[in-house]
Amino acid sequence: MKQIVIQGGHKLSGTIEISGAKNSAVALVPAALLSDDIVTIDNIPNISDIDALNEILEYLGAEVVLKNKTMVINSKNIVNKEIPEAISSKLRASYYFMSALLGKYKKVEMYFPGGCSIGARPIDQTLKAFKALGATVVEDGKKYTIYAKELVGNTIYLDMPSVGATINTILAAVRATGVTIIRNAAKEPEIVNVATFLNNMGAQISGAGTSKIRIIGVDSLGKGFTEVIPDRIEAGTYIIAGALMGDNLKIDNIIPEHVESLIYKLNEIGVNYRLYDNSIVLSSTDNLKPTRVKTLGYPGFPTDLQQPLTVLLAKCNGVSVLEETIYENRFKNIDYLNKMGCNISLINNQKIKIFGPSVLVGTDVVATDLRAGACMVLAGLVASGETRITEVDHILRGYENIIDKLTSVGAKISLLDE
Numbered sequence: 001m002k003q004i005v006i007q008g009g010h011k012l013s014g015t016i017e018i019s020g021a022k023n024s025a026v027a028l029v030p031a032a033l034l035s036d037d038i039v040t041i042d043n044i045p046n047i048s049d050i051d052a053l054n055e056i057l058e059y060l061g062a063e064v065v066l067k068n069k070t071m072v073i074n075s076k077n078i079v080n081k082e083i084p085e086a087i088s089s090k091l092r093a094s095y096y097f098m099s100a101l102l103g104k105y106k107k108v109e110m111y112f113p114g115g116c117s118i119g120a121r122p123i124d125q126t127l128k129a130f131k132a133l134g135a136t137v138v139e140d141g142k143k144y145t146i147y148a149k150e151l152v153g154n155t156i157y158l159d160m161p162s163v164g165a166t167i168n169t170i171l172a173a174v175r176a177t178g179v180t181i182i183r184n185a186a187k188e189p190e191i192v193n194v195a196t197f198l199n200n201m202g203a204q205i206s207g208a209g210t211s212k213i214r215i216i217g218v219d220s221l222g223k224g225f226t227e228v229i230p231d232r233i234e235a236g237t238y239i240i241a242g243a244l245m246g247d248n249l250k251i252d253n254i255i256p257e258h259v260e261s262l263i264y265k266l267n268e269i270g271v272n273y274r275l276y277d278n279s280i281v282l283s284s285t286d287n288l289k290p291t292r293v294k295t296l297g298y299p300g301f302p303t304d305l306q307q308p309l310t311v312l313l314a315k316c317n318g319v320s321v322l323e324e325t326i327y328e329n330r331f332k333n334i335d336y337l338n339k340m341g342c343n344i345s346l347i348n349n350q351k352i353k354i355f356g357p358s359v360l361v362g363t364d365v366v367a368t369d370l371r372a373g374a375c376m377v378l379a380g381l382v383a384s385g386e387t388r389i390t391e392v393d394h395i396l397r398g399y400e401n402i403i404d405k406l407t408s409v410g411a412k413i414s415l416l417d418e
Contacts, residue, residue: 006380007412014409019400020228026093048397052090083110099171107147125165153178161186197226232258242282290318307375332368362387
């Protein structure tokens, strides 16, 4: 059983380089199947989610070469066959294959995607978009068969600005006939990254990054290249680590605009930092002030940083309030934080109060999901004594070389495989 073991209380200094964004890479890789030629994706993060996507690519018959963070994908000879649950269930992002294969072949058969258990994560908005484009959706338990004689552009209003539904609609529409308009689209930078990649292959997409995206369908897509943007969630996690335990800790290769909502909260709390064009330097400080946080779609405060931020709020002097509006089951980390010495009350399934400052003490905890796992790592870094984290595969699927990166700046952290 894999465990992460942390000896807490050590200051962090030096530089952490931010990797390519997980949430971009896991959409860019399936998007490559829409090409009829060879495509290249640079700055691919070394995480287990990419391994799971590669497994699906190779299962379909794509030729994949991954070397030095560059992935070359040749999908000229892929076979559009049923994607079994054994591989689709390994990650949520497998459902991007659903839209890519539907867009290219007008038919797809696969099982419901997997991912972290952080509440209901329906794909109703994605299916709504498929139907609006003319597809028939047949559900048989966890299996979906989706087909169309022809996909025809349409105006699609998303009931909520879902990142997944926005990307899936784009992937299905780029090779449809006519014009597709997505209204109430999500605005996340990862969507812009995907749209840019598709445009490099010959797609005609405009408005990505706004609430209205316009797609003019094309008959085919050719060669293309893109670079995965820096991971704003990884950046935010290490920024919080710097606020907690930094001694001039530099977080490099960031896009400040992408972490702006977090920077605003650092200002409110009173964190000691210096922001530069593509980096930030942080040092821990006392007398932090409490604040209120509400998760929202971009450019609001990201749900993926809500759990890591809770550790910093626990060190503030006073009562902070954190409201989660995206997922209803994203407070599984709270019991373990309280076990370590925090004083956090669950008001309801979507709101907590954090009473600080708390003194954390290391103990045995569980990474119940990816970002809860990141929260446990941060708690272990600031706690006294030893923290042991189990179910760490959740963490490893989203943070590239997290052990090496933290060790390089002074953390006493190791991965055991017993």
